Amino acid sequence: MTSQRSILGCALVAAAATAALLTPTAAASPATTPGTGTGTSTGTSSVPAALPGDFDGNGFRDIAVAAPSAQVGQARQAGAITVLYGSQSGAVTARKQTFHQDSPGIPGDAEEGDRFGTTLTTGDLDGDGYTDLVVGAPGEDYFPPADHNQGMLTVLWGGGQGLTGEAGAVDGAFIESRFGDQLVAGDFDSDGDTDLVVNNARNGLRMYSGPFLRDGTPAGMNLLSGGGQYTSWLELAAGDLNGDGRTDLVAADHHTQGNSRSVFYWLGRQGRFQSPSALIDGWGNHVLGGDEVAVGDVDNDGRDEILIGRSRETLGDLPVPPGALGGRITVAPGSAQGPRGDLAHHIHQDTAGVPGTSEAGDGFGSGLAVADLDGDGYEDVTAGVPGEDLPGVAGLDQGAVVTLWGGAGGLTGTGALSFNQNTAGVPGAAEEGDAFGRTTGPVDTDGDGKAELFTGAPGENLKAGAVWAFDGTATGPAAQGSVSFGPHTVGIHPDAAEFGSAFND
Numbered sequence: 001m002t003s004q005r006s007i008l009g010c011a012l013v014a015a016a017a018t019a020a021l022l023t024p025t026a027a028a029s030p031a032t033t034p035g036t037g038t039g040t041s042t043g044t045s046s047v048p049a050a051l052p053g054d055f056d057g058n059g060f061r062d063i064a065v066a067a068p069s070a071q072v073g074q075a076r077q078a079g080a081i082t083v084l085y086g087s088q089s090g091a092v093t094a095r096k097q098t099f100h101q102d103s104p105g106i107p108g109d110a111e112e113g114d115r116f117g118t119t120l121t122t123g124d125l126d127g128d129g130y131t132d133l134v135v136g137a138p139g140e141d142y143f144p145p146a147d148h149n150q151g152m153l154t155v156l157w158g159g160g161q162g163l164t165g166e167a168g169a170v171d172g173a174f175i176e177s178r179f180g181d182q183l184v185a186g187d188f189d190s191d192g193d194t195d196l197v198v199n200n201a202r203n204g205l206r207m208y209s210g211p212f213l214r215d216g217t218p219a220g221m222n223l224l225s226g227g228g229q230y231t232s233w234l235e236l237a238a239g240d241l242n243g244d245g246r247t248d249l250v251a252a253d254h255h256t257q258g259n260s261r262s263v264f265y266w267l268g269r270q271g272r273f274q275s276p277s278a279l280i281d282g283w284g285n286h287v288l289g290g291d292e293v294a295v296g297d298v299d300n301d302g303r304d305e306i307l308i309g310r311s312r313e314t315l316g317d318l319p320v321p322p323g324a325l326g327g328r329i330t331v332a333p334g335s336a337q338g339p340r341g342d343l344a345h346h347i348h349q350d351t352a353g354v355p356g357t358s359e360a361g362d363g364f365g366s367g368l369a370v371a372d373l374d375g376d377g378y379e380d381v382t383a384g385v386p387g388e389d390l391p392g393v394a395g396l397d398q399g400a401v402v403t404l405w406g407g408a409g410g411l412t413g414t415g416a417l418s419f420n421q422n423t424a425g426v427p428g429a430a431e432e433g434d435a436f437g438r439t440t441g442p443v444d445t446d447g448d449g450k451a452e453l454f455t456g457a458p459g460e461n462l463k464a465g466a467v468w469a470f471d472g473t474a475t476g477p478a479a480q481g482s483v484s485f486g487p488h489t490v491g492i493h494p495d496a497a498e499f500g501s502a503f504n505d
């Protein structure tokens with residue numbers, strides 16, 4: 001339980017302090033000095049736009065890695081995150097920060113089951129020219145007895161020295177609402193300020209409008225979908241689906257009956273969203289659903305595609321849909337009218353060019369993410385196969401990660417790359433239960449136009465977890481020279497931490 005804090009539901013409370021910074025270095029500031037006074041917002045019109053994912057304003061993207069099951073003190077599954085700062089040499093350097101709820105300035109306390117770091121998203125919430133990091137802790141409890149799982153978001157503010165312990169918290173107000181188990185940032189109302197869309201398992205999706213004051217207060221709040229059994233959400237994503245310059249929202253429905261797990265989208269317009277629409281195929285059936293969603297322009301036509309990962313073949317005892325054995329990725333092209341479900345196509349491990357074979361339990365399509373990995377101007381897709389069983393290795397679920405290429409014709413299986421821990425040049429050794437590839441986080445941390453591929457194996461070393469980083473090249477991620485690191489490296493308690501369970505978007 002969080003002590004001595006007023007639970008305001010949709011209000012934010014701030015706490016100013018400095019968190020422990022591991023081997024910090026100074027970073028260049030944006031041209032305009034950001035405002036830092038409590039209760040003020042700089043506004044976006046007077047400052048340069050923040051580079052997405054750049055917390056310290058040095059012109060290089062940074063990456064956050066979550067360990068939501070990490071023990072903090074004596075509290076198991078309290079959760080922790082680590083931030084690796086980008087530079088000309090990339091992000092796998094000595095400069096890093098680790099935060100948890102016992103860090104100075106972080107609201108609340110590290111308690112068993114909080115799972116701080118379950119979700120991560122980024123955006124310039126206060127308009128000061130620095131990207132901020134939002135961290136979800138859906139297991140946070142407020143009222144005795146414990147295990148009520150109201151949930152909480154923590155906002156870590158970016159600045160010239162990187163993220164600080166000056167933090168705000170968005171509080172869930174309902175028992176078992178698991179507030180913040182899904183979240184995404186974007187300018188959803190087209191007013192130039194960054195907003196947050198947050199899932200509440202009891203009350204549906206809510207949009208907290210920017211700009212956010214430095215005491216944490218949002219400009220407003222709107223309900224996007226009601227709560228209840230059939231309107232909770234597995235994952236959220238944001239992008240421009242119709243090329244109108246406005247940010248749209250995509251969500252995978254958690255409680256849809258049958259095999260569909262429908263995907264819905266909201267097209268942005270000035271002031272508010274349009275009504276949600278279900279992504280349907282050419283026969284009018286809601287069958288284009290899955291467990292994960294991502295958004296990106298894989299054909300470089302100015303309109304983002306919806307990418308859907310169906311890593312679980314089916315629900316309950318229902319039959320596996322065609323092409324879904326072992327998991328699949330669905331690509332719904334963008335258009336001037338919005339996403340075209342009727343033109344969607346599927347890619348799986350039996351697709352020509354994709355390494356491996358579709359087998360039950362592979363989990364192909366896990367950890368879905370989009371970035372330009374080879375610098376050709378087309379966004380590519382990374383996906384895990386954490387249930388992959390490798391030949392000659394005892395046991396199950398060693399895992400692999402796959403890269404699919406974008407191009408003028410869209411996403412294809414041709415030339416797909418696959419890595420696992422037994423690939424030459426990749427550190428480590430494939431072992432049962434590693435779940436290598438459960439998460440992926442492609443980010444260009446060295447500014448060369450080619451994203452590095454970060455991938456997590458939360459099951460590594462008896463669920464301590466680990467992360468691998470593959471350098472980006474003109475031919476895609478490179479196994480040679482790849483590195484790995486685990487919770488010990490960043491000062492996180494290793495026992496069942498599941499380090500690498502999430503990356504920021």
